[in-house]
Amino acid sequence: MRACEAAVRAALLGGALVVLVAGCGVVPGAPAPVPTSVVPPLASPSMAAARSGDGFDDEQRIALRLRAVSCDGLATGSGFAVDAHTLVTARHVVDDATSVQLSTYDGHDALATSVRVAAAADLAVVRTRDALPAASALAADDPEVGDDVTVVGYPLGRALDVTTGHVTAVLDDPLDENTGVVMIADATVEPGSSGSPVLDDEGHVAGVVYAKGRYGSTYFVPVSTLRSMLDDDDAFVPAPGCS
Structure with missing residues (x-):
């Protein structure tokens, strides 16, 4: 059983889109929806984006599409800007990347200069x-x-x-990717959504998407965890990249 669990976790964190409904699952069935995996970055051959300067509100302008190039290929995820040259995303989107390219809401590209990842949460910080x-x-x-x-x-x-x-629940992370509590919402996400901002009704960032559960649920790291890690100079270390 232990070998089976190790194999499943390796597949999930490697970005494979796996639906575990039988055999050795990541977590057992429970009354609350349980994530089958972290939301994987999505293998993608291109990053073409529509260019438009109209019709976007402030909440949409902060969102970024990420292209992470690693030794295993190319994957896309999401992120959001916290200042003019810094964005936050999910750790598993970029931790194996040798380079990260970004696309803004209006189709412009930006180049990442550094990637740092957290050990205690599925979070990463990218400088541009x-x-x-x-x-x-x-x-x-x-x-x-x-x-x-x-x-x-x-x-x-x-x-x-x-x-x-x-928001539907607060609980300990069933995937053990975050040391603190995580939250569940019933907003729908898909592969490629990891790192998306979860916004409150004032448009402020209330969390970061990292996993997709059954029945359309979304798991996210709460903003209290993000805040504490951004305030800690030792919380993020350079991404290991691929070997």
Whole structure:
């Protein structure tokens, strides 16, 4: 059983889209929806994006599409800007990357200059050479069960998409990717959504998407964890890349 669990975890963290419904699962069935895996970065042959300067609001302008090149190929994920040259994403999107390229909401490209990853949470920080078009403030507090949330990202590596839902639960991470509690919402995500911002009803970042559960649920790292790690100079270390 232990060997089986190790094999499953290696596949999940490697970015494979695996649905575990029988045999050795990552977590057992439970009354609350349980994530089958982290939301994998999506293998993608291109990053073509529609260029448009119209019709986007502030919540959409902060979202970024990531292309992470590693020894194993190419994958896409999502992220969001926290200042003019810094974005946050999920660790598993970029930890094996040898280079990371970014695409903004209006189709412009930006080049990453450094990638740092956290050990205690599925979070990463990417610095850019080019200025990013917009950044969002972090929420002062974690959302509560029942609060409205909005997820903005690039599911399936395609066009910018916005989904809405509510926070449904707070619990310990069943995937053991985060040392603190994580939160669940009923907003829909897909492969390529990892690293998307979860926004509160004021448009502030309330969390970061990292896993997709059964029945359309979304697992995210709460903003309290993100805040504490951004304030800790030792929380992030250079990404190992691929060997």
